[in-house]
Amino acid sequence: MSLGIVFALTGAVVAVFLAGCGSALGVGIAGQAASGVVTEDPSKFAKVLIMQLLPGTQGIYGLLVGFIVLSNIGLLGGTMAELSMAQGLAMLAACLPIGIVGLVSGKYQGKTSAAAIGIIAKKPEQFGKAMLFPAMVETYAILALLISILAVSNI
Secondary structure, three states: OOHHHHHHHHHHHHHHHHHHHHHHHHHHHHHHHHHHHHHHOHHHHHHHHHHHHHHHHHHHHHHHHHHHHHHHOOOOOOOOOOOOHHHHHHHHHHHHHHHHHHHHHHHHHHHHHHHHHHHHHHOHHHHHHHHHHHHHHHHHHHHHHHHHHHHHHOO
16 A cells, blocks of 8 residues: 555545544534423424534535545545555645534534524524524535535545
């Protein structure tokens, strides 16, 4: 196995691991707030569950980039590509945006979702407005996803 492949695999691991950790942190933070609300009013379960799930998207984005890398290097159902060290490092670098932004935005989207859950607890009719706050954090995860996909796909 070439050093280029090792760097590309490291990039896939970084994308999946960091973005997944961000989602796990965020979903956990929002879940704590959601649990408190549901304890007081079980009828709000569906609304707070949606808010809790929002930070989970970063993990999905990291997984998507990881799959694209694995596919591009031939690990998924093909012949392993011959990657130079420079190409492998480029793959690793291309995975960093979604990995790092996924980690940070997942955590902060969880905090923002927890705050939005607080809005729903007091004013459930404001669900749509409450959803906008964590959605704003999502914007940056989507931008990082796009950069990583474009970079990985063009190496």
